[in-house]
Amino acid sequence: MMTTATPRPGGRSARVQQAVHQAVRSLLAENDGDRTALSVPLVADRAGVNSSTIYRRWGDLPRLLAAVASNQMLPEQVEDTGSLRGDMEAWFVPYVEEFSSPLGRQVLRDMLADGAVTRDYFQSMQGHVEEIRRLAGLRGERAPATSEIVDAVVAPVIYRILFNHESAAALEVQGRIERLLGERSKGPAET
Amino acid sequence: MMTTATPRPGGRSARVQQAVHQAVRSLLAENDGDRTALSVPLVADRAGVNSSTIYRRWGDLPRLLAAVASNQMLPEQVEDTGSLRGDMEAWFVPYVEEFSSPLGRQVLRDMLADGAVTRDYFQSMQGHVEEIRRLAGLRGERAPATSEIVDAVVAPVIYRILFNHESAAALEVQGRIERLLGERSKGPAET
DNA sequence: CCTCTTAATGCACAGATTGTGCGTTTGGAT
DNA sequence: ATCCAAACGCACAATCTGTGCATTAAGAGG
Numbered sequence: 254m255m256t257t258a259t260p261r262p263g264g265r266s267a268r269v270q271q272a273v274h275q276a277v278r279s280l281l282a283e284n285d286g287d288r289t290a291l292s293v294p295l296v297a298d299r300a301g302v303n304s305s306t307i308y309r310r311w312g313d314l315p316r317l318l319a320a321v322a323s324n325q326m327l328p329e330q331v332e333d334t335g336s337l338r339g340d341m342e343a344w345f346v347p348y349v350e351e352f353s354s355p356l357g358r359q360v361l362r363d364m365l366a367d368g369a370v371t372r373d374y375f376q377s378m379q380g381h382v383e384e385i386r387r388l389a390g391l392r393g394e395r396a397p398a399t400s401e402i403v404d405a406v407v408a409p410v411i412y413r414i415l416f417n418h419e420s421a422a423a424l425e426v427q428g429r430i431e432r433l434l435g436e437r438s439k440g441p442a443e444t
Numbered sequence: 445m446m447t448t449a450t451p452r453p454g455g456r457s458a459r460v461q462q463a464v465h466q467a468v469r470s471l472l473a474e475n476d477g478d479r480t481a482l483s484v485p486l487v488a489d490r491a492g493v494n495s496s497t498i499y500r501r502w503g504d505l506p507r508l509l510a511a512v513a514s515n516q517m518l519p520e521q522v523e524d525t526g527s528l529r530g531d532m533e534a535w536f537v538p539y540v541e542e543f544s545s546p547l548g549r550q551v552l553r554d555m556l557a558d559g560a561v562t563r564d565y566f567q568s569m570q571g572h573v574e575e576i577r578r579l580a581g582l583r584g585e586r587a588p589a590t591s592e593i594v595d596a597v598v599a600p601v602i603y604r605i606l607f608n609h610e611s612a613a614a615l616e617v618q619g620r621i622e623r624l625l626g627e628r629s630k631g632p633a634e635t
Numbered sequence: 636c637c638t639c640t641t642a643a644t645g646c647a648c649a650g651a652t653t654g655t656g657c658g659t660t661t662g663g664a665t
Numbered sequence: 666a667t668c669c670a671a672a673c674g675c676a677c678a679a680t681c682t683g684t685g686c687a688t689t690a691a692g693a694g695g
Binding site: 264265266269302303304305306309310 | 671672673674675
Binding site for chain 1: 651
């Protein structure tokens, strides 16, 4: 159930982690994602723990922010809506809604600062895509390859959020999904 | 094309900037891109300037790193190789070679930490793509829309470098270019 | 060539942060 | 009930951060 790799997931350790994560989130929200307004002592104070705890557990403020970010950005679950297109929209649209906001972008940047965390996150995203494909397969639908879905939908959207600050509306997630899925049988795609 | 917004580009100011940039680059190279090994006083000392100069000009170590990164990653120029496909390869392959290395990834991450710098960089990339399309137009070749090129080639490659640490070979840049240009059914409707 | 103006830099320094040694507490196991 | 190792709090030296003030240098105009 718990994805905690810590040796003692149920005790004080978990409480401290939760308090620290919550402290980071609230401080970031208060300062509109401006991480110059954050410091280890500040977070520690807000969380009611000692600074040394943060240094030992996370080593670094950027790494703490990355950990919080990746934790915050993984709530979406794959659900069976009855069609491949529906599943993809139900899964990815909420992501984009959250990431494309100014604060969501900041959170995304925080995560990207840590290469290892970012890679784990990518694996998790890919796992979601594969689960969606599996569901489609059980239904008898033919789904594009995972790498195709990533290249055609996920990558352009995330790239444009990161590099060009595009809004959720401008990103046309549903149109991208439709174009990808319609390439085999359908004719022109209407917006 | 340097974005010289400084009022006095030819004098001491320029020398200081060059020295500081060079100091950052050499320190990053010596420590394999580990930015925990860097600090403002360290960079200042290496560059032979005072710490206060760095704080005033760049405000912050992350912002300095972002500035150095974006400056370091824009040397490629569009050249006319005689074909759209050749131009795109000549322009983008060297980029990928540099970005996909471990140190290149770090530099990319440093740039991404600064939203404004990253956006300017995106504009510059897009400008290169448009220049390539212009050359193709002069030749009478039909080129995909800029957004299509970005979505089909640039975004997936950069995304996979950032999130999955893929190597230049695994990214198959030439294959992506070829697949994009080989699609004749699509019409260049967007700008 | 000389003076003037102002942006950019150096210097000094108070305040804040970083990171570690050491003793104490906590929670699971025997 | 007792033990034990991991996690934590405390204290503190070293370092870093960021700003007021004096100084320097580049370019303009006489």
